[in-house]
Structure formats: structure tokens, C-alpha cells
Amino acid sequence: MRKLHCVLLAAALSACAGAPVGQGGKAEIVSAGNEMIRLRWNPQLTNEGAMRSQAMAYCGGRNVEAQEGSIQADTSLGLQARTWRCDPFPGTGAGM
Numbered sequence: 001m002r003k004l005h006c007v008l009l010a011a012a013l014s015a016c017a018g019a020p021v022g023q024g025g026k027a028e029i030v031s032a033g034n035e036m037i038r039l040r041w042n043p044q045l046t047n048e049g050a051m052r053s054q055a056m057a058y059c060g061g062r063n064v065e066a067q068e069g070s071i072q073a074d075t076s077l078g079l080q081a082r083t084w085r086c087d088p089f090p091g092t093g094a095g096m
Contacts, residue, residue, distance in 0.1 A: 025042070025045075026041060026042050026045035026046045027039055027040065027041040027042070027045075027046055027050075027051060027054065028040050028041075030081060032058060035059070035085060035086040036067075036083060036084065036085050036086070037054075037055050037058045037059075037064075037083070037084055037086075038070070038081060038082070038083040038084075039051045039054060039055065039081065039082060039084075040074075040079055040080070040081040041079065041080055041081075042078065042079055043078070043079075043080050044078065048080070048082065051082065052064060052066075052084065055084035055086075058086075059084075059086035059087070060086075062086050062087045062088075062089065063087045064084040064085065064086055064087065065084065065085050065087060066082055066083070066084055067082075067083045067084065067085055070082050070083035070084075
């Protein structure tokens with residue numbers, strides 16, 4: 001299971017690889033860990049739906065929930081950022 005998580009994390013990280021957002025890249029991972037991921041992106045090059053898909057890939061295909069108040073816009077650079085939390089694994093009883 002740990003190996004699968006590492007492979008999925010590598011896939012999510014590689015999807016955001018490239019030039020940093022501030023240097024013309026389309027997205028970057030700000031932080032990831034503990035069932036949460038924060039992404040920053042250039043809305044002129046990609047959209048929130050694509051970033052949500054990246055968050056789902058990080059979560060191993062599980063659905064994600066955007067955290068309230070986590071959307072931020074850096075108007076000086078024209079960037080947006082949001083934090084998503086992974087839904088619990090099915091059958092764990094979490095959230096009941």
C-alpha cells in the first residue's frame with residue numbers, strides 16, 4: 001500500500017513539474033501531506049477543475065473536498081491557490 005501511495009504521489013508531483021508558477025509555469029504544489037494538498041496555479045494557463053484532478057491523483061483517486069476559505073488570489077502575480085482534503089478511504093468508518 002505504501003508503494004502505491006508513493007507512485008501516486010510521484011504522478012501528482014510530475015504533473016505539476018516544470019517552471020515555477022512565478023516564472024510562467026501553470027501550476028505547482030505549495031504543500032502536501034497528512035491527507036491534504038495545497039496547489040497554486042496560473043488561471044490563464046489552467047483552471048480549478050484541472051487542479052482538483054491533480055489533488056484527486058494525490059489522494060489515490062479518492063474524492064477531495066476544498067477547504068473553506070482556502071482559495072486565495074495573489075493579484076500581484078495573477079495566481080490562485082487552494083487547499084483540498086482527501087476523503088477517507090471507503091469502509092474505514094471515518095466521517096460517520
